[in-house]
Amino acid sequence: MRDTCVPTGVGLKDTGFGYTLSLIGGKYKMIIMYWLSENKVMRHNELKRSIGSISFKTLSIMLKELESDGLIIRTEFPQVPPKVEYTLSERGLSLVPVLNMMCEWGEKNSLPAMEPVQR
Template sequence: MAKSKSLEACPVYKTAMILDGKWTILIFRDLLANKVVRFNELRRSLGSISPKTLTERLTELEDQGLVSRKVYAEVPPRVEYSLTEKGKGLSAVFDSMAKFGDKWLR
């Protein structure tokens, strides 16, 4: 079944598609809280996420222009992730989610 034209034009739908995926919201949570995060810091924070899944999610977010990846020429290699301006634009969504959770889910 094809998506309807009105669904494709819906900004709520488009934003939900960005946040779709098992770990995406928690990756955003950590990047919003910590500004710059290394790969292994994200892994530890997220608990049971596999390195492959984390790499896939970060790559998807980078491809969408939401996450920036910076590689340092060091041994061992150091890679840091941060939100782009576009990614930071989602902070209000997460603020609202936190307020909802504090009020209704405690």
């Protein structure tokens, strides 16, 4: 077993850790993957509604990046109006345990809600 994911003298981008961060880093990629893992198949507007704070353009960019990285599959149906669905690929599904571990860590390590001050 290694002592560290980022050995001394090795650039972060040249490590497995850095590679993983390059795929799922940023404000929305893990959130998109989370929603797809929970719902299996979602359309663009469903994702936008679920995330809430993301713009149409940003969501489109994130989906294109996730697709080009092989983490999601975009399926376009030839109909009018056009219908496009997104699902996690096998590669994307392999990251779900990582997302679940992050969720569990957050639940165990988040600060408790502040108690109201009694006067």
